[in-house]
Amino acid sequence: MDTSDTFFHDATVKDGSSPVTGRHGLGGLGANYRYPRPAISLDELLTEIQAVADLPLERGKTFPAEAYTSAELLDWEVEHVLGANWICLAHISQVPKPGDFINLDVLGEPLIVVHGKDGQIRVLSRVCPHRAMDIMPPGFGYDGYGPADPREGSPGCGHTRLFLCPYHHWSFELDGSLKGCPEMQKAEGFCRDETGLKSFRSEVWNGFVFLNLSGDATPVAEQYAELGKDIAGWDPANLTVVIAKEWDCPFNWKVLVENFMEGYHHLGAHCKTLQVFMPAKNTWTEAERAHSMRVNLPYKDSVTADPEVDFATISTLPPDQLHQMAVYLGQPSFLLFNGPDRLFWYRIDPISPDRSRLLTTCLLSESALADPEFEKKLAMAETQMIAFHLEDMEVCTAVQRGFYAKGYQRGRLSHLEMPIWLFQRYLAARARGTYPTLDRPAAPSQK
Ligand code: FES
Ligand SMILES: [Fe+2]
The missing domain is CATH 2.102.10.10 (Rieske [2Fe-2S] iron-sulphur domain)
Known part of the structure; x- marks a missing residue:
């Protein structure tokens, strides 16, 4: 059986269901006994989130497990983070x-x-x-x-x-x-x-349709002004969604955001795919911003475009984007990454503390759509996109199981996990009520 069937379905699947099991028989969350974690109140949890965010990156550490398992925290996030924004x-x-x-x-x-x-x-x-x-x-x-x-x-x-x-x-x-x-x-x-x-x-x-449930968020163009400059070369309003896959995710929405934003996991989770041409050690995060984040994933020097696989490089890209990919977070959940010929957009929607619905898409330019080898290259792009995302699905699924285990320990962060630390600082600013201003001097760029 095609292992990709276990996590996602696309528009051609009509029943809307998809079992949740990994390639290695990890099983869904329901397959394991869940250790009943000692109760921690929402106030205690928000206080701890702020304490973690107060640490300098060099002393940075992970959130308590309850940040990914608490129904009360998810309710708070829906009201004060996700629903209050775009x-x-x-x-x-x-x-x-x-x-x-x-x-x-x-x-x-x-x-x-x-x-x-x-x-x-x-x-x-x-x-x-x-x-x-x-x-x-x-x-x-x-x-x-x-x-x-x-x-x-x-x-x-x-x-x-x-x-x-x-x-x-x-x-x-x-x-x-x-x-x-x-x-x-x-x-x-x-x-x-x-x-x-x-x-x-x-x-x-920029061609993307945004919803604000609270009705009082600052206009999108204002919030994402810097992000808009980052992606302007792709002319996103004139791109076309050519691949769209829905995934049933047995993990908290923040697990996906954190995994998406850091390049450190190329070392393990993507050791046979992304690490080969975008090594973890070369990834770096730009200076802190109130509403968005940018992480650069440079290609190895030896990497060159493959005309059999890649579409033509988008002609309007700035020079610093020609030999790398970059990932972006428009706070709190607008996820993009791009390479010289394409843009990917992910939509994550929490269903419960340990379940989310994810849409992964790939967008291409008009010149790519006109490529004589379009169908062949698109099929390759889809295969590749599913392959590396399955690697992410497996680690995210297994991480969520860890949050329910008695053996869970708070971990320390690598400097390559600066995006996780920035995301912690964003959530803390929301908890403190200091958002939308940064509640401390902006962290500098890693380059
Ligand atoms: S017409 Fe009766 S519920 Fe819609
Ligand atoms: Fe990944």
Whole structure:
């Protein structure tokens, strides 16, 4: 059996389920007895997070295990970190035409990202204003019933002229307003104009569609001004999502963020893949910023582009980006990394302290799409992307199991794990209430 089936499914898999077992029979979290950790209150945990973040990097250490297992902390993060900020939901290339939409769930909210007839991209709730039905529950449209056509190629994508609730057939325009509601003429005082799908605050920045549930986050362009400069050479608004894979992750969302951002684990987890051309020891982190982070992963000198595998280098890249990859975090969960011919974007959504839903995507430029060898190179890119991500899935899964073990010990950080330390400082600033300003002098660049 193809081992990749154990963790992910893509748009062609209709049942939405995926078992959670590793290549080496690690099993899911449920396979192990869980040592009942001594209770630690949310206040104690937040105090300890701040204490850890107060340490200089040279004395840096990991969080207590409860930071990755506590339901109370996750509730706090959803309210004060994730829900209070911008969450990237989609890229505009996934909804290129009016009527195109993406159906997704984030932080427990059933949502639709929809391209309206007026050209606006909106984020609407899928919760019907009649009796709370999800207007496009899992499996929608696959039986050929209803107005929405699913589109192959990206999870949850489709096209429609209107939204129809399958329960009592109320219908809605693409902007969420009520279009039809049968047999409601005797409902006294019922006001059609005041009834519709709830619309959430959203912004499109560099082609990415962001949601802010609290409604009061600083505009995306302001928060990610430095990140915008970092990725400008890729012209992200004109890229196209060509690969999108959903993964069922048996670990805390912060495990993924921490793993994604540090290059130290190339040494072990990616010893046969990424380490070969981007050795851990060469990775370095740029100066601390309030809202984003950048880590550079230089290629070995001997590495050259392979025209059989790589697409042409994007012509507008700055010289310092031509012989390396870089990873970025738009705080708190907007994850990007890029190489000279492509950009990857990851969306992580917590479901519980030890379970998350992950979307991994690859975006390419117009010149790559026009490559005569496009199909062949895309297939290779997909195989490679799955291979190195499976390596990450295995370590992240096993790390989460460690958090439940009596043998768990707080570890010390390498200087190559500066991104973990910066992420700790960001969370601590949130806990202290000093965010969005850095609550101490910015840490300098490692180069
Ligand atoms: S719940 Fe949607 S029409 Fe009744
Ligand atoms: Fe990795």
